Structures are given as C-alpha cells and as structure tokens.
Amino acid sequence: MAVMILQATGLCRMGMVALARLALAGLALAEPAAATSPDAWKEFRQQVATSCAKLALARDFQSVTVEVDPFGTQSYGVALITGVLKKGLGSARAICVLDKKTGKAELGAESTGWVTISPSHQ
Secondary structure, X not given: OHHHHHHHHOHXXXXXXXXXXXXXXXXXXXXXXXXXXXXXXXXXXXXXXXXXXXXHHHOOEEEEEEEEOOOOOOOEEEEEEEEEEHHHOOEEEEEEEEEOOOOOEEEXXXXXXXXXXXXXXX
16 A cells, blocks of 8 residues: 555665665675675685785795784784894794785784883773
8 A cells, every 4th residue: 555655755776775775885885894805805815814924925035934913904904923033133934914805915024123111001
C-alpha cells in the first residue's frame, strides 16, 4: 500500500534514486573490507618488509632482518630493522615506517644514535 501511495505521488522515483545512492555508498564502504583479507594483509606485510629492507641496505646496513608489525597503525606500516652496519661498525636497530596511502618508506636513525629518556610519571 505504501508503494502505491509513493507511485501516486511521484515519490517512488525519488525513493529509488535514494536507494541506489545508498547501495553505491555501501559498495564504497565495502572496499576497505576487501583490503583486509588475509591475502591483502600478507601482501601489505611483504611490501613493508621489502621497502624497509631496501632502504636500510641503501643506507648504513650491510645485512638486515625485518620484523613487521602485522597491521601497523591506521596510517603507517611499521617495522623493526635489525642488522649489521657497514664498515665494521657493529650491529644496530632502526624503525621503519611505510605510509599506507603513498607507499613511501622512511627509516629512522640507527640505534647507535638513539637517546634514552626515562618517562616521567604524572
């Protein structure tokens, strides 16, 4: 009966347009869910590991092991690089982040240059 009333008043067409828009919005929202499939996460982790390893090896590391945070933060993939430095300077660690939007990786300073700060408890 409600459908007949909508058809009689011409609002049925507007209702269909609204329903179509709602369906498209639902599809747009479903896209990130597809990116959270096990295969997508595996590919993401591999991208973080590969990008971070290449960056570390291009800088001061001679060899590296990459430990990847399985999901990272909302905006970044995160990895801990551990390895041997070039020129016989021993071993070190570094933190690497990969921007999830751009795919650009950045490497922090090697642990030999880190500053230790005791957090204050407030």
